[in-house]
Amino acid sequence: MGRARRSGVHGLPVCGRPRVERPVSDDRQSIPRPVFRNLRVFAVDPGLTARFETAVMNETTLRIPWEELDPGPSGEYVVVVDKDESGTTLNPPVDLDRPEVLAQDGLPPSDGSPQFRQQMVYAVAMRTIKNFERALGRVMHWPPCGDAKATYRQQLTLYPHYMENANAYYEADGGIHFGYFESGPEAVFPGTVVFSCLSQDVIAHQVTHALLMGMNVEFDIGTNPDVAALHEGFADLIALFQHFSESPVLRRQIGAIRGNLEEQTQLGAVAPQFGGAIGQPDGLRNALGFTDAEGNWHPRRPDPKLYETEVEPHARGDLLVGAVFEAFKKIYESRVDDLRRIATQGSGVLPEGYLHPDLRDRHRRRGSRSQRPSPLSRRLRGCLSELRDRPGRARNALRRHLAVGRSRPQRGFGSGLGVRQDARASPELLEHPA
Numbered sequence: 039m040g041r042a043r044r045s046g047v048h049g050l051p052v053c054g055r056p057r058v059e060r061p062v063s064d065d066r067q068s069i070p071r072p073v074f075r076n077l078r079v080f081a082v083d084p085g086l087t088a089r090f091e092t093a094v095m096n097e098t099t100l101r102i103p104w105e106e107l108d109p110g111p112s113g114e115y116v117v118v119v120d121k122d123e124s125g126t127t128l129n130p131p132v133d134l135d136r137p138e139v140l141a142q143d144g145l146p147p148s149d150g151s152p153q154f155r156q157q158m159v160y161a162v163a164m165r166t167i168k169n170f171e172r173a174l175g176r177v178m179h180w181p182p183c184g185d186a187k188a189t190y191r192q193q194l195t196l197y198p199h200y201m202e203n204a205n206a207y208y209e210a211d212g213g214i215h216f217g218y219f220e221s222g223p224e225a226v227f228p229g230t231v232v233f234s235c236l237s238q239d240v241i242a243h244q245v246t247h248a249l250l251m252g253m254n255v256e257f258d259i260g261t262n263p264d265v266a267a268l269h270e271g272f273a274d275l276i277a278l279f280q281h282f283s284e285s286p287v288l289r290r291q292i293g294a295i296r297g298n299l300e301e302q303t304q305l306g307a308v309a310p311q312f313g314g315a316i317g318q319p320d321g322l323r324n325a326l327g328f329t330d331a332e333g334n335w336h337p338r339r340p341d342p343k344l345y346e347t348e349v350e351p352h353a354r355g356d357l358l359v360g361a362v363f364e365a366f367k368k369i370y371e372s373r374v375d376d377l378r379r380i381a382t383q384g385s386g387v388l389p390e391g392y393l394h395p396d397l398r399d400r401h402r403r404r405g406s407r408s409q410r411p412s413p414l415s416r417r418l419r420g421c422l423s424e425l426r427d428r429p430g431r432a433r434n435a436l437r438r439h440l441a442v443g444r445s446r447p448q449r450g451f452g453s454g455l456g457v458r459q460d461a462r463a464s465p466e467l468l469e470h471p472a
C-alpha cells in the first residue's frame with residue numbers, strides 16, 4: 039500500500055523530508071523483507087500497571103506493517119519529534135531498527151522511559167492508520183500543507199512531550215501535540231506524572247482527527263455543532279473499538295464482569311488513567327456507564343433528548359458513541375446468548391463465582407468479533423465510505439440517526455480531549471483549531 043503514497047497525490051509537490059530508499063544488499067542469500075514489525079506497548083495506559091489485579095497483563099504487542107525507520111521513529115506516514123512548545127529538543131530519538139531493539143519487539147513498556155513513549159506513539163498511530171486503510175481499502179493521506187499553494191504532506195508530526203498540560207490536540211498544520219501533567223489530590227494516585235502519549239485512547243483519538251481531515255471531507259466547520267461532534271464521536275469510537283481487540287486485558291475484563299457488559303468495567307472508558315488523574319474515575323468519557331457519588335455503577339442508557347440541548351463537541355459526539363454502543367451491546371448479547379443457555383442448562387442465570395476459562399474465552403472472542411465482521415462494523419465502514427464519497431449525505435444520515443432537529447450554529451472547532459472546563463486543564467488549550 040505504501041508505494042503509491044511516496045509520489046504524493048494530484049501532482050502536488052511534496053513537503054517534508056523525502057523518503058530515501060536504502061540499497062538492497064547484493065548478498066547471495068535471498069532473504070525476503072519482513073512483513074510486520076512487532077512493538078510492545080501498554081495494553082491500555084500505565085494506570086493498569088498501578089493496579090494489582092491488572093499489573094502483570096498491561097502489556098500487549100502490536101503487529102504493524104514493516105517499514106524501514108529513521109530514528110524518531112520517522113517513517114512513511116508519521117514522524118515522532120521530541121520537542122516542546124518552545125522548540126527545545128528534549129530527548130534523543132529512539133532507533134527502532136537497532137538489532138537489539140528489533141530482537142526484543144521494541145523497548146519494554148515503561149512510563150519512565152522517553153524512548154518508550156516515542157515508540158508507543160508511533161506504534162499506536164500506525165495501527166490506527168492501518169485499521170482505516172483496511173476498512174476503506176486504500177492508502178490514507180494527510181491534509182495538504184499550506185492554503186494558497188498546497189503541497190503534499192508526506193508525514194504527520196507527533197510531539198509526545200509538547201506541553202505540560204492535561205490535554206492533547208491536533209492541528210492540521212502542526213500535527214498532534216501530547217501533554218503531560220501531575221495528577222492532583224483528587225486522583226487515586228496523587229502526584230503521578232500522567233503522559234497522554236502513553237494512552238492508546240488518546241493517540242487513536244487524535245490520529246483519527248488527522249485521518250478524517252485527510253479524507254478531504256468537506257466539513258463546513260463552524261456552521262453547525264454536528265460538524266465538530268461527528269469528528270469527536272468518530273474519534274472516540276475508533277479508540278473504544280480498539281479495546282475489543284484480542285488482548286490479555288480484554289480476557290481479564292470479560293472474566294471480571296462474567297461476560298455481562300451491563301456490569302462495571304473499564305472496557306467503555308476513554309483514557310481511564312487520564313480521567314482518574316483529574317477526578318473522573320470512569321475515564322474522560324464512558325460508553326458503557328457511570329459511577330454515582332455513592333460509588334454505585336449505572337449502565338448507560340442513551341437519551342435522544344440530549345441532542346436538543348448538548349452543544350459541546352465532545353459531549354455531543356458522545357451521543358453518537360452511546361447510540362453505536364447500544365447497538366454493539368445488542369449484537370454482542372445475540373452472539374453470546376447460546377453460550378449462556380448451554381452453560382446454564384437453559385435458565386440463562388449463571389451461577390456465582392468465576393466463569394469457566396473456556397466460557398470466558400468464548401465470550402471474549404465473540405465480543406471481539408462483534409466489532410469486526412458484523413453488521414455494526416459494516417455500518418461503520420459504510421459511514422467512512424459515505425464520508426469519503428458523499429459527506430453531505432453522511433451528515434444528514436447522522437442527524438437522522440441521532441433523532442434530530444436543527445441545531446444552533448457554533449464558532450470554532452476544538453479538537454482537544456474535551457476535558458471538563460472545571461477540571462485541571464487550562465481552558466485556552468481546549469480550543470485549538472483543527
Ligand SMILES: [Zn+2]
Nearest residue numbers: 270273453454
Ligand atoms: Zn477530539
